[in-house]
Amino acid sequence: MSEQVQKAIAETGSTASLYREHEEWKVNSGERTVHAKRMPGRFRTLKYITESLWLILFFGAYLRWNGKQAILLDINNRQFHIFNLTILPQDIWMVALLLLLLAMTLFAVTSVASRVFCGYFCFQTAWVDLFTWVEEKIEGKPNARHKLDAAAWNGDKIRKKLIKHAIWLAISIFTGISFTIWFEDAFQYWHDLLSFNLSMLEWSVLIAFTLGTYILAGFLREQTCLWLCPYARIQGVMADSQTILPAYDVRRGEPRGRMLRTAFADEPKLGDCIDCFQCVQVCPTGVDIREGQQLGCITCGLCLDACDFVMDKVGRPRGLIRYASLDEMEGRPVKKLYQHPRTWVYVGILLLALSGIIYGLNHLGTLTLRVAPERQPLFVRMSDGSIQNKYTFKVLNKTDKDLYVKISAEGGVNGQIIIDADKQQLVHHGKASGFTVFVKAPDENIKQEVTNIKFRVENTEDPAMTAEYLTVFNGPKH
Amino acid sequence: MSDNHNSAGGVPTTGHVWDDDLADLTNQPPKWWMLGLTASAIWVVVYFLMYPAIPFAVNGTFFKGIGLPGTGKWTAIKELAEDQKVLDDVRSKYENKLKGMTPAAILADKELSEYVIRSGKVLFGDNCAACHGQNGIGTIDKHGLFAPVLNDDDWLYGGTIDNIHETIAGGRQGMMTPHKDSLKPEQIDAVAKYVKALSEGKGDSEQAGKKVFMESDCTACHGPDARGMQAMGSANLTDRIWRFDGSPEGIKRTVTDGVNAGPDSRIAVMPSFKTAGKLSDTEIKKLAVYVYKFGGGVKDDVPAAAPAAR
Numbered sequence: 015m016s017e018q019v020q021k022a023i024a025e026t027g028s029t030a031s032l033y034r035e036h037e038e039w040k041v042n043s044g045e046r047t048v049h050a051k052r053m054p055g056r057f058r059t060l061k062y063i064t065e066s067l068w069l070i071l072f073f074g075a076y077l078r079w080n081g082k083q084a085i086l087l088d089i090n091n092r093q094f095h096i097f098n099l100t101i102l103p104q105d106i107w108m109v110a111l112l113l114l115l116l117a118m119t120l121f122a123v124t125s126v127a128s129r130v131f132c133g134y135f136c137f138q139t140a141w142v143d144l145f146t147w148v149e150e151k152i153e154g155k156p157n158a159r160h161k162l163d164a165a166a167w168n169g170d171k172i173r174k175k176l177i178k179h180a181i182w183l184a185i186s187i188f189t190g191i192s193f194t195i196w197f198e199d200a201f202q203y204w205h206d207l208l209s210f211n212l213s214m215l216e217w218s219v220l221i222a223f224t225l226g227t228y229i230l231a232g233f234l235r236e237q238t239c240l241w242l243c244p245y246a247r248i249q250g251v252m253a254d255s256q257t258i259l260p261a262y263d264v265r266r267g268e269p270r271g272r273m274l275r276t277a278f279a280d281e282p283k284l285g286d287c288i289d290c291f292q293c294v295q296v297c298p299t300g301v302d303i304r305e306g307q308q309l310g311c312i313t314c315g316l317c318l319d320a321c322d323f324v325m326d327k328v329g330r331p332r333g334l335i336r337y338a339s340l341d342e343m344e345g346r347p348v349k350k351l352y353q354h355p356r357t358w359v360y361v362g363i364l365l366l367a368l369s370g371i372i373y374g375l376n377h378l379g380t381l382t383l384r385v386a387p388e389r390q391p392l393f394v395r396m397s398d399g400s401i402q403n404k405y406t407f408k409v410l411n412k413t414d415k416d417l418y419v420k421i422s423a424e425g426g427v428n429g430q431i432i433i434d435a436d437k438q439q440l441v442h443h444g445k446a447s448g449f450t451v452f453v454k455a456p457d458e459n460i461k462q463e464v465t466n467i468k469f470r471v472e473n474t475e476d477p478a479m480t481a482e483y484l485t486v487f488n489g490p491k492h
Numbered sequence: 493m494s495d496n497h498n499s500a501g502g503v504p505t506t507g508h509v510w511d512d513d514l515a516d517l518t519n520q521p522p523k524w525w526m527l528g529l530t531a532s533a534i535w536v537v538v539y540f541l542m543y544p545a546i547p548f549a550v551n552g553t554f555f556k557g558i559g560l561p562g563t564g565k566w567t568a569i570k571e572l573a574e575d576q577k578v579l580d581d582v583r584s585k586y587e588n589k590l591k592g593m594t595p596a597a598i599l600a601d602k603e604l605s606e607y608v609i610r611s612g613k614v615l616f617g618d619n620c621a622a623c624h625g626q627n628g629i630g631t632i633d634k635h636g637l638f639a640p641v642l643n644d645d646d647w648l649y650g651g652t653i654d655n656i657h658e659t660i661a662g663g664r665q666g667m668m669t670p671h672k673d674s675l676k677p678e679q680i681d682a683v684a685k686y687v688k689a690l691s692e693g694k695g696d697s698e699q700a701g702k703k704v705f706m707e708s709d710c711t712a713c714h715g716p717d718a719r720g721m722q723a724m725g726s727a728n729l730t731d732r733i734w735r736f737d738g739s740p741e742g743i744k745r746t747v748t749d750g751v752n753a754g755p756d757s758r759i760a761v762m763p764s765f766k767t768a769g770k771l772s773d774t775e776i777k778k779l780a781v782y783v784y785k786f787g788g789g790v791k792d793d794v795p796a797a798a799p800a801a802r
Binding site for chain 1: 602626627629641643644645646728731732733785787788
């Protein structure tokens, strides 16, 4: 018998208690509340750090910038303020690119390291973690909680449950408030809230988010990930045999078996897994990772911490459960990251979306111009024989004050005249102002039915502030 | 006959058997369903009494129902009127102003002229487009242009805002004497060639026609310079725009048969929208501004007569 095994067996006295915590495992179908054990470890710490990013949701909206809320998604007035930037509905195409960017980031990360978002960043994961943390502080460790759930109702149980749900509700309300204040002035909202002066919509949003948080994080918990969340399903198919994910090393661990106090075999026939169920104990979604990769696994790495802890304890090397790809676990040659073409496709699309957004942000402009040529009639013959076209101008002024523009044109027909070109047009701030412009050109200079013409509007006080639009001048057939 | 694999379990059937072994069970519908049906039937009667649902209309009156508790008798007409009132309240701010304003003053006010263009578009479509075409592009029948194009800057009766308003309110009736009796066919031919050339700026190339034009009654209405007189609606013959048909044949027909002068003549009649009573004063003002803004409106300070053709 090797020295190592002897040593391990000698230590089973302290590991035996592990078995008392969990005797069996069934597929989680929701009829039983999962009370996961909290164990310290690398991934546990990492998870606390990543989850704390959500503090931004709670406190970011109070940040002020030039006397205004720094980030204000003002849907009522149809404009987004992000520090110095104001984004109007006309720039909303960038939001589409932003969504594409986020989706592709999710895909790329998932194809490399599986459901990183689910395990470390998702609000459902974070809020459930917070809620169960509160639960543990009040009701005790998982075993105590199971007992409490099964116990008859008495004063102590009522008191504990009451406190727990009160704290849960308080967190939920604060979540609802913190969500809403990104869409209107945070301080004004608090003022309105405390004086019970919210609008019907504001009350509805607050109640919906409070109840949503309370129910999803307090009661549905991992069930949300199992059957409610579409991303769980989408991300499941993003992983392939090259993707690294928390996996159980079957070849090393099997056959699993309990460490017995009295080992009578001369040679250890068992694998490294001592079947202590610690990996199941700590799993927030009630998964047994040793059954293989599965839908319920949010790849949070908590079972890695648990298993490493046990391996340390029984004196076997760490990493029986570790981040590894299917290729590695099955002994196939492991490819490098750059040999994963699918990831590069995601990264490519991601970069395209990103450059689109950067382009958009750099070309927001303060004036935009749209010109619609009249469709009926396309052109009019005037009494002197010249041809007149009518255009509807829409000028969007993104500055914060009204201004006047003058109109000029490039291209078009020789000798064309913009009627009343010297007239300054008022353009209101923050919205599109429309006016009509007529252009007249001598018939003999019109060479084709459709001639390109580029209009320009220019702020009368700031010649650098211009906008252009390319459209056409229509004429008769010659 | 096959064995019946789905025995009814002792529930009586209706007695009909299809396809050897299919029968209907005579189960009662669920109680909640029966209660719902009964409640619905009662509700139908209540609803029928509360709302104007009984189709008796005698002398324009109808059974208005006993009304809703609290809110009184409901009719669709009342609801429509309430909805319209909301709209009217929004508009009244502008409409009240328009009542006391001249068309020229409305035109000068940017906000108001924007407002009247919106309702002007609807009014034009309902009242004017039948002859003048959508957006005033004119309509053409087999004789040529049926009603004038309103987007250009050639106006028979003047193109200032007041002229246009007067035309819409009072209507117009064109007139031109037929010349089939006073002129010989070759004279008509010559004068037609002359005015055609005139519109292209080459009037002097047709001396024969010019002679006819100057010596017959043409100048009485169109003037010796052929530029017409807006006071009487005679057309300017020197510009490029033709009221009826600018082809040589078309011009000859106009000269031969005249306008509004007998069965063969051309027709040019615009009704008076004021006497027709269909449009209010404000609506006529709105239309005047709308038509002016088509692109041909003539500013008051500009001389009404168009400059000579090229």
